[in-house]
Amino acid sequence: MIDPHSGVPSYHQVADRIRAQIDAGELAPGEYLLTEPAMEHVFGVGRATVRRAIDILRNEGRVVTTRRGTQVRERQPRVAEVVMGPGVRATTRMPSDLEKRAMSLGPGVPVFVVERPGQEPEVLPGDRVALVGHDEQGEGGSTSS
Amino acid sequence: MIDPHSGVPSYHQVADRIRAQIDAGELAPGEYLLTEPAMEHVFGVGRATVRRAIDILRNEGRVVTTRRGTQVRERQPRVAEVVMGPGVRATTRMPSDLEKRAMSLGPGVPVFVVERPGQEPEVLPGDRVALVGHDEQGEGGSTSS
DNA sequence: CGGTATTTGTCCGTATGTATA
DNA sequence: GTATACATACGGACAAATACC
Numbered sequence: 001m002i003d004p005h006s007g008v009p010s011y012h013q014v015a016d017r018i019r020a021q022i023d024a025g026e027l028a029p030g031e032y033l034l035t036e037p038a039m040e041h042v043f044g045v046g047r048a049t050v051r052r053a054i055d056i057l058r059n060e061g062r063v064v065t066t067r068r069g070t071q072v073r074e075r076q077p078r079v080a081e082v083v084m085g086p087g088v089r090a091t092t093r094m095p096s097d098l099e100k101r102a103m104s105l106g107p108g109v110p111v112f113v114v115e116r117p118g119q120e121p122e123v124l125p126g127d128r129v130a131l132v133g134h135d136e137q138g139e140g141g142s143t144s145s
Numbered sequence: 146m147i148d149p150h151s152g153v154p155s156y157h158q159v160a161d162r163i164r165a166q167i168d169a170g171e172l173a174p175g176e177y178l179l180t181e182p183a184m185e186h187v188f189g190v191g192r193a194t195v196r197r198a199i200d201i202l203r204n205e206g207r208v209v210t211t212r213r214g215t216q217v218r219e220r221q222p223r224v225a226e227v228v229m230g231p232g233v234r235a236t237t238r239m240p241s242d243l244e245k246r247a248m249s250l251g252p253g254v255p256v257f258v259v260e261r262p263g264q265e266p267e268v269l270p271g272d273r274v275a276l277v278g279h280d281e282q283g284e285g286g287s288t289s290s
Numbered sequence: 291c292g293g294t295a296t297t298t299g300t301c302c303g304t305a306t307g308t309a310t311a
Numbered sequence: 312g313t314a315t316a317c318a319t320a321c322g323g324a325c326a327a328a329t330a331c332c
Contacts, residue, residue, distance in 0.1 A: 088277065089226075094253050191322070210298075
């Protein structure tokens with residue numbers, strides 16, 4: 001299954017395998033992956049390798065892990081749209097730890113940074129917000145749920 | 146220095162310490178952090194803990210690691226602005242592995258997904274692109290360098 | 291050009307703690 | 312109460328890239 005001497009790191013191969021299963025729909029959103037000990041056995045690798053692989057998928061925002069196990073992340077509905085009025089500028093980056101806690105962001109979830117002229121930059125959760133261009137001379141920046 | 150019994154995980158404390166140094170400017174962009182063995186000694190923790198801490202900062206996009214060591218990430222200039230015309234919608238997420246390679250994205254760098262009516266979604270590097278609202282009835286979507 | 295030292299990368303094993311079922 | 316499963320943390324070993332002399 002996993003070849004440690006193929007040039008590609010084992011944890012990478014394991015992550016690729018699981019990612020493929022998710023993309024193929026074999027692992028549906030909400031469904032639990034195998035447990036870590038089970039993966040050790042199935043893939044023939046050590047615990048650290050399994051955990052590293054899961055780490056990758058977590059940092060890609062594709063799975064979430066609780067004490068019960070690791071499950072495929074449910075798609076988050078975008079509950080808010082931010083209108084990009086004239087002069088508004090938006091960038092994206094990963095949140096700091098503080099921001100993560102403040103906005104209850106899962107791992108692997110980036111944030112939007114929206115800058116309006118003469119105002120402090122606003123940091124918004126990247127998994128629940130979408131940015132949209134304004135229609136006409138919109139006032140710019142209203143957050144509609 | 147690091148208290149393993151404070152409730153906060155050691156790797157977390159180490160990451161916080163380094164992050165604070167970066168934010169305070171004690172570690173300037175481009176500058177190398179201590180080597181991993183040096184950190185082991187300074188913080189009094191094992192290598193796994195040190196590496197885990199650096200992992201966090203990498204996934205936050207704050208440091209980059211090469212075989213020479215780990216250095217504070219240089220600020221990336223935004224070389225492209227995408228105009229958000231009417232009907233244009235943008236979201237953000239972490240890139241897949243393929244996208245990462247295709248766009249030469251470092252770790253901890255998210256992507257923009259820009260959707261225009263009747264077109265395929267466009268994936269843009271989150272560290273070099275900014276989204277801006279259009280002034281008047283802009284054509285929407287021109288990428289100016 | 292070659293060799294050595296440094297530094298990170300990969301991988302394994304073990305142990306303990308803690309939340310959940 | 313017991314068993315399961317993940318979280319944290321330590322340690323060691325070897326490989327591979329890089330820098331320096």
